Amino acid sequence: MNAKLRMTHQREVILEELRRSVTHPTADELYERIKKKLPRISLATVYRNLEILSEAGVIKKLEISGRQKRFDWDPLDHDHVFCTQCHRVENIPTRQPPSLCVNAEQHKGYRINGIRIEFYGLCPNCQKPKSKKKVTGEKNMACTSCTPKGLSGTQRQVLEALANSPEACGSKDLAAATGLESKQISCQITALKNKGFVSSPARCKYEITQEGKNQLA
Numbered sequence: 615m616n617a618k619l620r621m622t623h624q625r626e627v628i629l630e631e632l633r634r635s636v637t638h639p640t641a642d643e644l645y646e647r648i649k650k651k652l653p654r655i656s657l658a659t660v661y662r663n664l665e666i667l668s669e670a671g672v673i674k675k676l677e678i679s680g681r682q683k684r685f686d687w688d689p690l691d692h693d694h695v696f697c698t699q700c701h702r703v704e705n706i707p708t709r710q711p712p713s714l715c716v717n718a719e720q721h722k723g724y725r726i727n728g729i730r731i732e733f734y735g736l737c738p739n740c741q742k743p744k745s746k747k748k749v750t751g752e753k754n755m756a757c758t759s760c761t762p763k764g765l766s767g768t769q770r771q772v773l774e775a776l777a778n779s780p781e782a783c784g785s786k787d788l789a790a791a792t793g794l795e796s797k798q799i800s801c802q803i804t805a806l807k808n809k810g811f812v813s814s815p816a817r818c819k820y821e822i823t824q825e826g827k828n829q830l831a
Contacts, residue, residue, distance in 0.1 A: 619666070619670045619672065622663075624652065624655060624659065625663050625666075625667060627648055627652055628644065628648060628660060628663050628667070629667070629672070629673070629687065631647050631648050631651075632644060632673060632685060632687040633687045635687070636704075637702055637703055637704060638676055638684040638685060638686050638703040638704070639685060640683065640684050640685075640801075640805070641657065641660050641661045641664055641683065641685070641801065642657065642766060642801055642802070643766070644660055644664070644685070645657045645660045646766055646767070646768075656795065657768075657795065657797060657801070658795060658797045658798075668685065673685055673686060673687055674687075676703065684703055693706050693731050693732075693733065695733035695734065695735065697734075697735065697736055697737035697740055698734050698735065698736065699736055699737070700737060700740050701808075702739075704737075765829055766802075768792075768794060768798060768802050769802050769805060769806055769811075770830070771792045772788055772792060772794070772799065772802045772803065772806060772812075773806065773811060773812070773822055773826050773829065773830055774830060775788050775791040775792050776788070776812065776820060776821060776822040776826070777822050777826070777830055778791070779791075781821075782814075782815050782816060782819035783819065783820065783821075784818050784819055784820070785799045785800060785803070785818070788820070803820055806826065809825075810823060810825050810826075811823055811825055811826030811829055812826055
């Protein structure tokens with residue numbers, strides 16, 4: 615751990631919640647858990663502290679397939695596998711360091727500092743018929759079988775605001791309608807777009823999709 619990093623109470627709570635997760639939560643998902651212990655904490659504060667902790671090497675930040683950033687309490691080298699359906703992310707044991715390498719002609723003059731291997735597929739839960747899926751243990755992140763209709767409370771707020779708007783609206787309009795912070799709106803829009811519940815018909819304008827309306831039905 616970086617000796618200059620001050621371990622505040624907020625950071626201790628964030629680390630505690632992260633270590634309790636058997637998967638790799640996003641900042642939004644951690645925020646939903648942490649605010650039960652620290653009701654006055656903001657999403658922006660959770661984001662900022664996660665970035666500080668990852669930059670200090672205390673935790674690891676994962677950027678998998680361009681999706682929302684996730685966080686891993688274990689900073690040691692290891693690879694990950696993610697489910698293309700529910701977006702669950704788990705550790706996968708592989709040989710370290712990886713044996714894959716490139717020769718001088720292939721690396722195009724780059725000085726290679728590391729390698730990241732990404733595994734993907736369907737998790738055991740998503741391979742089962744929907745009627746047989748059961749919720750056990752910790753909730754699967756972003757999995758519709760584990761959260762009511764696959765929406766967090768803040769995501770539902772944003773969707774409802776879009777559903778009530780007669781036209782596409784921007785982040786400021788959504789912030790005014792929901793009372794959420796602009797940064798919260800931005801990350802929720804990203805998550806909802808990834809799920810196919812929100813579309814962007816114009817630059818920085820958003821509207822609810824039919825699939826999103828179905829989630830509110």
